[in-house]
Amino acid sequence: MFAVGIVAAAGSGLRLGADRPKALVPLAARPLVAWAVATLVDGGVDEVVVAVPAAEHDQFAAVLPDGVRLVEGGATRTASVRAALGAVPDGAGAVLVHDAARPLTPPAVVARVLDALAAGALAVVPVLPVVDTTVVVDGQGTVTAAPDRGTLRRVQTPQGFDRATLVAAYAALDDTAELTDDAAVVRAHGVPVTTVAGDERAAKVTVAHDLALAELQVSR
């Protein structure tokens, strides 16, 4: 099965607050986007398309391996993935969508996602258990419900899809819709989403503390 990886790397990284787009911020002297691309390739994808901010196209091209395709991202993650999906060849059987912001994702997670697709899943996400009691609050911050955490999972990337299924789900999605991940796009289209084990090392770099933790991990 020919698998194409999409890396969503077109965000600005407002919460990290660095002097450049988050995907270009170095971790152990290597930009986050380069880590994410390497994970996909090492895990078994055949080709990679990266959605980048239009203004920084050349900086991204300079830090990525030859053969990686760059496309101009959009104003939201959903728009960026939609743009990258347009550059995926029709012949691809699988598409894995990954966040540049998850630099230390082990390639084994990619392999688990690919295996699930090869076994027939149309959509698969890596997940971890929720270890804290998790509650629902109202507008005043008052707790209104406490779902059984045994049924809850934290969802990571890369998320894997049958290519035709993901293309059809994006085609059916309103142009202005903004969803936080791609599994939500296919679920909105009625596609069942299955799960495989995620990995704590696939944590997302969102704020400065997360980057500091990632630096500690690579320095050990």
Ligand code: CTP
């Ligand atoms: N992303 C993207 N296009 C956008 C917004 C986000 O490709 N218009 C990507 C980011 O580059 C990131 C991933 O989606 O790899 C997850 O988004 P997030 O962690 O929110 O990154 P940013 O949007 O860059 O950060 P912030 O929300 O703090 O500005």
Ligand code: MG
């Ligand atoms: Mg964002």
